[in-house]
Amino acid sequence: MASTASQELWAERPPPAGAARAGLPRGHRAWPEPGQGRVTSNSQFGGGVATQIVITYKWSYGGYELMGTSEHEPAPGGAKLDAGALCLDFANTAEWHASANPEERLRAYGDFVAWSRRAELLTDPQAARLLREARRRPAAAAAALRQVLLVRELIYRIFGAIAGDRLPTRQDLEALNDSLPDALGRLRLARVGGGFAWGWAEEPRDLDWMLAPIVRSAADLLTSMDLARVRQCADDRGCGWLFLDRSKNRTRRWCDMGDCGNRAKARRHREKRTMDHRPQTTDHRPQTTDHGP
Numbered sequence: 001m002a003s004t005a006s007q008e009l010w011a012e013r014p015p016p017a018g019a020a021r022a023g024l025p026r027g028h029r030a031w032p033e034p035g036q037g038r039v040t041s042n043s044q045f046g047g048g049v050a051t052q053i054v055i056t057y058k059w060s061y062g063g064y065e066l067m068g069t070s071e072h073e074p075a076p077g078g079a080k081l082d083a084g085a086l087c088l089d090f091a092n093t094a095e096w097h098a099s100a101n102p103e104e105r106l107r108a109y110g111d112f113v114a115w116s117r118r119a120e121l122l123t124d125p126q127a128a129r130l131l132r133e134a135r136r137r138p139a140a141a142a143a144a145l146r147q148v149l150l151v152r153e154l155i156y157r158i159f160g161a162i163a164g165d166r167l168p169t170r171q172d173l174e175a176l177n178d179s180l181p182d183a184l185g186r187l188r189l190a191r192v193g194g195g196f197a198w199g200w201a202e203e204p205r206d207l208d209w210m211l212a213p214i215v216r217s218a219a220d221l222l223t224s225m226d227l228a229r230v231r232q233c234a235d236d237r238g239c240g241w242l243f244l245d246r247s248k249n250r251t252r253r254w255c256d257m258g259d260c261g262n263r264a265k266a267r268r269h270r271e272k273r274t275m276d277h278r279p280q281t282t283d284h285r286p287q288t289t290d291h292g293p
Contacts, residue, residue: 081119084244085226086217089119091156091242098160099238109134109141109207112148116210126202134207144207151179151211155218159242163232176218183215235260 083089093115095103106112113130116122122130134141154175158168186209190199200212221227226244233241233255241255254260 083242084229084246085221086119087155087214087221088159088230088242088244090115090152090214090217091159093152094156096238096240097156098232098240102240106145106148106152109145112145112208112210121210121213129204130207133205137205137207140205141207147208148211151215155214156240156242158218158222159230160232160240162227163230163242176215179211179215180219183212183219186212187216233260 080092081089083092091097093105095105106115110131113122113127113134117124117127134144154172158172158176161168161172186201188199188201189196200209203209221230229245229250231243231245231252233239233243234253235255237260239255239260241260243252243255245252
């Protein structure tokens with residue numbers, strides 16, 4: 001079994017006592033800032049993630065205290081769904097997206113199916129049918145995943161530009177426009193209770209039809225008042241998380257105050273302590289007195 005530490009771990013520090021028992025590599029550049037929280041390590045069998053080991057820690061300037069460890073199955077799809085819009089949740093399926101080394105969460109077609117199920121784009125029977133079809137047609141599943149990642153990166157570039165107060169490129173907008181006819185052509189009215197709701201036509205052999213509601217979500221967000229609320233995490237390591245700022249004063253800066261926000265707060269505290277303890281310089285030059293001519 002080989003273990004790889006997740007990039008959600010942070011500063012270069014020695015590991016807390018007991019970390020070796022939890023499977024994290026000693027000396028990895030991944031130990032957290034002062035405070036309390038948790039870090040994870042993916043335990044891999046033959047290249048496929050089998051479990052995640054979670055270390056709960058508490059750290060102060062005196063050192064680390066290990067509070068506990070646990071092992072569990074990773075969340076299907078591997079990404080949070082709290083960005084505020086479907087298209088932004090989809091864009092966030094690569095972690096550390098703005099860094100030089102993004103961490104891919106959709107490594108196989110099954111990961112996209114699992115994410116789509118978590119995002120409630122699929123029912124369990126639909127997900128099972130897609131996985132059966134993907135096993136029957138592996139080349140088609142690989143092609144579908146390539147298209148999924150192309151659309152994901154397109155959406156990320158568009159809303160990353162907007163979050164940075166820049167205009168998306170003409171090429172990216174044209175590419176999104178080119179995807180709209182197929183996406184919107186799948187819209188169907190469906191009975192829901194005593195009324196109706198929008199639904200999506202499912203083609204049994206079409207392995208990437210779940211992109212249709214994602215593309216529509218991107219178009220809806222681009223044409224809504226919420227566009228002015230699109231933000232990107234301000235973390236300087238390249239977190240790159242996109243989200244809708246629903247705060248009252250529209251001042252949210254972080255993907256999560258318990259993650260990147262806490263790290264920035266701890267760093268400011270550290271810098272302040274450094275300034276407070278900096279030795280004061282004193283001018284020891286001899287004083288001269290002007291006695292006149």
